Amino acid sequence: MTETHADYRLSQLDELEAESIHIFREVAAEFEKPVLMFSGGKDSIVMMRLAEKAFYPAKIPFPVLQVDTGYDFPEVLETRDNWVNRLGVRLIVASVEDAIKNGVVVDDGKTSRNRLQIGTLLNAIEEEGFTAAFGGGRRDEEKARAKERVYSHRDDFGQWDPKMQRPELWSLYNGRIHGGEHMRIFPLSNWTELDIWHYIGREGIEIPNIYFSHRRRVFERDGMLLSESEHNPTKSGETVEERTVRFRTVGDLTLTGCVESEAATIPEIIDEIAIARVTERGATRGDDRFSEAAMEDRKREGYF
C-alpha cells in the first residue's frame, strides 16, 4: 500500500487533481449524457487522465468528441487515437468539412476554421443530445475566462451570458438545465499552464510530439511562425525555411504558430515557460489577436 503524507496536507497538484476528479464524478452522477471535448492538446489530455482516474477501474462512462477542423496536425490525431484506444472510449468526430458541405456552417473564405468550429460543435452537441460537455479551459488563460464558472450554463443557442452566470459556492455545483440547454464543464478551471506541465511530467503521459523541440519548415506571417502546409499556401514575400521550433498550443495549423525552442523534455519546457514573458495564447494564437475582447465574443457564441 502507498503511504500518504504524514502532515495531512496535499501538494498543489494533488489538491487540484482531487478537485477535478470530484467534478468529473459529480457530472457523471447528475447528467444524463455528458461528453468530453477532446482536441488532442495538452489540456484535453490532462482531462482524459483525470477522467481515467475518476472512474478507475471502470471505464470512462461517457464518449469523447473531437471537432476536426480538417487542418489538424497529423501528430495530434495520432496521439488522440492512442489515448482513445488505450482507454477504450467511444470517439465521435464532428468534422468542419462535413458541416460546411451540409450547410451547417458557411465557409466564406474569411472566417477561420477555429471560428467555424463553433457551429460544428453546437450542431454535434444538439444532434447527439449531449447535456454536459467537458472542456479544457483554464481561468489563467485569458481575462474573459477568469470569471467563468466550473459549470457554465449555455442556453438553447449554446450561448454564454456572462451577466447571468450562476453563483458557484463551496464545491456544490448546480447542474440544473432545461430541455435544449446544456452545460459546459471546466474541470481544469483552477489549473495554470505550469500546473498542467508539472502534472504531465509527474504522470508520464503521452502528449503530441510537436510540443517538443523539433526541426520544421516554417514561414513568418503577422509576427508568427506558421508551419508549411498544403492548407496554408504562402503569400508573396513569405519565405519558408527550416528552424528548430516547438508548439505551445495545438489547434488549426493555419493559425497556430510555433516558437523557436530547444526545449526537448518536459523539465526543459517548464524552465522555458517559467522565464517566458508572453502568455501562450498571445504568442501563438492568431484567433485571439483580432481584438482585446476576441475571446469574450467567441465564448458568447458558444466557443470552448
Next chain:
Amino acid sequence: MDLLRFATAGSVDDGKSTLIGRLLLDSKAIFEDQLEAVETTSKSRGYDYTDLALLTDGLRSEREQGITIDVAYRYFATPTRKFIIADTPGHVQYTRNMVTGASTADLGLVLVDARQGLTEQSRRHAVILSLLRVPHLVLAVNKMDLVDYDQAVYDRIHEEFTAFATKLNIPDLEIIPISALKGDNVVTRSEHMPWYDGSSLMHHLEHVHVASDRDLVDARFPVQYVVRPKSDEFHDYRGYAGQVAGGVLKPGDDVLVLPSGMTSKIAGIDLFDKEITEAYPPMSVTVRLEDDVDVSRGDMICRPQNAPKPSQDIDAMICWMTNEPLKPRQKLAIKHTTRTGRALIKDIQYRLDVNSLHRDQDTKELALNEIGRVQLRTTVPLLCDPYSKNRTTGSFILIDEATGVTVGAGMINNAS
C-alpha cells in the same frame, strides 16, 4: 508546494486592484503582453500611470463601466506556494459575490485606506469572512505612504479593528501596514516603517499555517458515485467514490452508513490504481467496504460513534442571491453534499445587518444580497454538521425549481 486560496474584496478606491496587480507582477504571473495591453488602455484613457486594476477587470461590459461585477479568479505562485485569489467587488450590492468568493477561501484579505481608517465597507468584509468561517484574516492598512508612514495611524486602526474583531469569529488575525503603490511591506519589509516588526504580506501568505484548519477528527465521506466496472478483470469490484469531507479514513475502520444505519468495515481505499493507507480532506478516493451493503449516491460513510444526525429541520444563515425576495412558505430545491431534495422555508427569524451586526426581527423576507437566519424543513434528511464544525457538511445551496438558478447559500447553525 501546497495551495492557498484567499479572497479579497474591495472597491476602486482602496487600492485592492493595485495590490493584486503588484502581487501578480512581483511573482511573474503577469506577462509582457498583458502588461502592454493594460499600458495601451491606460494611455488611451488619458491616465498618468498604468492602471493595474485593468489587469483584473475581465469582461468587456465591466471594463466599459469601470467596475468589477463578479468573482474573478487569479493565479500566482512563489517557490513555496501556489495561490488562488478570489477577487470580488466591495460594494454592498455585491455581497453575494463576496460570499461566493469567501466560500472556498482559507484566508481573507481586507483592505483599508490608512487616511480613512475603518469604514462601513471594511467592517462588512470582515463580517462576511467571519460568517463564512474563513479561518485566517489579514487586514492590510494601505496607502501608508500617504500618511508619512506614521505609526500612530496604524496603531489607531489596529486598536479599533481588534476591538471590532472580538465580536466576530476570527481565529487568526494579522494587521499589516503597506503601500501597494510603492511596494512597502508587500513582498519585502519596508525601510520606511522600522516600527513594524511583523512580516510582509507576501511572507505572511507564504507561511500562514493552514494544515490544521481542516477537521481531521470527524470522519465524513459523502458518497458521490458508485464504481462498478462489470469487467472480467474486476468482476466483483464495487467501490464508493467521493471526496473526503472530514476526518481520516483507514482500511480496517468500523464504519456506519447513513441514512440506512448499516455498519461495516473499510476493506480498502483506492486512489486510482493504488491502495492507500489513509484518506483525509480534500482527497478524492474510492472506498471499498467488507460487507455487501447497499450504498448509493447521497449516502454518508462515517464512524459508528461519531456520526451527523440525519435531520429534516434545519436552522441556517442564508445569503439570498436573486432579485425576487425570499419569503416564508417558499419552496426550493436544496443541494447538500451529494444529496438533493426540496426545502420549505418555515420562518425567517431575523435579517442580519452586515454593517452593524444588528438583528432586524421585523422583516419577514430577505432581499437580494441580504443575510438572515432561516428555519427550513427538507423532504430528505440532511446528513449535516454545524457549519462552524465542517464547512463541507455544514453548507448547502438553494435552487429555484422553475429557472434552475442558484438563489441562496446556506450555512447550518443547528439541525434538530
